[in-house]
Amino acid sequence: MEHLQLRNYNSDIEIPLPHNTNLLYNKTVLCEMFSGEIMLINRVGPPVRGDDFFGRDAFMELVWQKIEAGHVLLAAPRRFGKTSVMYRLMDQPRGDYKIIHADLEHFIEPVELISELILKMAKDDQLSKISNSLSYFPKKLWGRFRSNFEEVALLQLKIKLREQLSSQWREKGDEFFHKVAASEQPILFILDEFPMMIDRMAQSETHREEAKTLLRWLRALRVSPEMKNIRFLIAGSIGIGYVLNELGDIATINDFEQLRLEPFSPRIATEFLQELSKTANLALSQPSQRKILDLIGTRVPYFIQILFSEIVKAYTQDGEAITPRKIEEIYHEKVLGVDCKTYFDHYYGRLRDYYEPQEERAIKRLLRELAMAGSLTRDASYSFYRLEMGGPADIEQFNYLMTNLENDFYIRFHTASNSYEFSCKLLRDWWLRHYAMHISLEH
Numbered sequence: 001m002e003h004l005q006l007r008n009y010n011s012d013i014e015i016p017l018p019h020n021t022n023l024l025y026n027k028t029v030l031c032e033m034f035s036g037e038i039m040l041i042n043r044v045g046p047p048v049r050g051d052d053f054f055g056r057d058a059f060m061e062l063v064w065q066k067i068e069a070g071h072v073l074l075a076a077p078r079r080f081g082k083t084s085v086m087y088r089l090m091d092q093p094r095g096d097y098k099i100i101h102a103d104l105e106h107f108i109e110p111v112e113l114i115s116e117l118i119l120k121m122a123k124d125d126q127l128s129k130i131s132n133s134l135s136y137f138p139k140k141l142w143g144r145f146r147s148n149f150e151e152v153a154l155l156q157l158k159i160k161l162r163e164q165l166s167s168q169w170r171e172k173g174d175e176f177f178h179k180v181a182a183s184e185q186p187i188l189f190i191l192d193e194f195p196m197m198i199d200r201m202a203q204s205e206t207h208r209e210e211a212k213t214l215l216r217w218l219r220a221l222r223v224s225p226e227m228k229n230i231r232f233l234i235a236g237s238i239g240i241g242y243v244l245n246e247l248g249d250i251a252t253i254n255d256f257e258q259l260r261l262e263p264f265s266p267r268i269a270t271e272f273l274q275e276l277s278k279t280a281n282l283a284l285s286q287p288s289q290r291k292i293l294d295l296i297g298t299r300v301p302y303f304i305q306i307l308f309s310e311i312v313k314a315y316t317q318d319g320e321a322i323t324p325r326k327i328e329e330i331y332h333e334k335v336l337g338v339d340c341k342t343y344f345d346h347y348y349g350r351l352r353d354y355y356e357p358q359e360e361r362a363i364k365r366l367l368r369e370l371a372m373a374g375s376l377t378r379d380a381s382y383s384f385y386r387l388e389m390g391g392p393a394d395i396e397q398f399n400y401l402m403t404n405l406e407n408d409f410y411i412r413f414h415t416a417s418n419s420y421e422f423s424c425k426l427l428r429d430w431w432l433r434h435y436a437m438h439i440s441l442e443h
């Protein structure tokens with residue numbers, strides 16, 4: 001029996017479907033299908049789908065064009081809308097492509113990646129036979145899972161499959177990809193947060209060598225002539241260039257075309273805001289709309305969603321008219337306040353995970369100074385860095401670090417003025433609000 005998978009953002013549930021479909025709908029889309037209404041819901045956090053996915057038509061055209069031609073690397077900072085773009089590819093596929101999507105954010109073993117792809121394929125009615133034909137696929141456990149769709153059965157299946165793959169994962173992975181290629185079905189493998197997986201492997205002593213093996217293995221697969229119907233789209237919120245440089249293996253992705261997911265244009269951002277306000281039944285004057293976009297600065301849909309959501313909350317609670325001044329107050333008190341702190345916490349927290357303590361301190365100092373000054377020349381930035389690093393400061397290391405911060409979307413460099421600034425205004429405001437204080441406390 002076919003199943004329709006409903007995403008309620010916390011968990012997926014499946015209901016039996018009367019007709020043959022593999023489409024993955026979210027609850028909103030389903031409700032709209034039944035009610036006939038189309039509304040843009042203010043969603044803050046999970047990837048958006050269906051009519052909630054706004055303003056990316058031109059970008060989707062570009063992505064499909066590039067997929068036709070080859071492999072794609074989708075790069076953008078955290079929360080810019082990468083996963084939503086991937087879901088759009090899945091929800092509205094083109095050119096006979098079947099899409100297999102895997103989120104690799106928490107993976108560290110090649111077997112996790114390969115088994116995820118095999119399982120995703122097994123779950124697709126049309127492609128299931130490919131997974132089932134693998135010499136090492138646990139067919140009995142699969143049958144058990146298909147009969148009851150229980151989480152426990154799925155877990156057992158996963159464990160068994162990983163176990164099977166753990167000896168000779170390359171050979172077994174080859175078997176999988178050869179079968180995929182032989183099926184002649186065009187398939188797009190979407191590997192979400194691939195750079196993060198490689199980075200995690202690179203940072204672990206026990207997995208560092210395997211990261212290189214995985215990269216080289218995947219590259220060999222991609223360039224093999226029999227794989228002409230297979231495409232990869234990898235996406236990352238950290239720059240993969242840095243990770244690969246670290247590994248000394250930059251050439252392993254030079255067959256990917258990089259596409260950057262940019263913030264909304266001024267026109268799209270205004271239309272987006274107008275749609276949101278229509279759905280929420282909350283009229284926004286033109287000065288209020290302008291104020292929202294000015295405060296946001298870099299027009300990232302997620303930032304617009306956050307501020308808009310806070311405006312609606314405030315209006316619902318106190319009923320006060322929404323004016324530019326009120327919006328400013330909400331921005332400072334709510335968006336930059338503790339309520340929304342977790343939205344950006346990863347930028348701060350990541351520094352601790354990635355750098356040695358002394359370097360971490362130097363980066364934090366630099367970012368605080370940058371937040372306060374708005375922009376800093378290269379020389380000034382180096383001075384702050386040297387001050388914190390003391391003896392071991394070295395210009396090569398500094399250059400490397402700045403490229404890194406640029407790559408991971410914290411800062412950007414202006415060639416004309418030879419200076420750095422925060423990559424987006426909201427992040428700078430947030431840094432100022434939460435971390436500028438440390439300077440006076442520490443010094």
Ligand SMILES: Nc1ncnc2c1ncn2[C@@H]1O[C@H](COP(=O)(O)OP(=O)(O)OP(=O)(O)O)[C@@H](O)[C@H]1O
Nearest residue numbers: 043045046047054078079080081082083084301302
């Ligand atoms: N096209 C869009 N239309 C409307 N809102 C969007 C769009 N793209 C992203 N958003 C907003 O941004 C949020 C994050 O989207 P998404 O999860 O796709 O981003 P991401 O880049 O994958 O994030 P992360 O790096 O954390 O994985 C969504 O919850 C939504 O609020």
Ligand SMILES: [Mg+2]
Nearest residue numbers: 082083084192
């Ligand atoms: Mg994502």
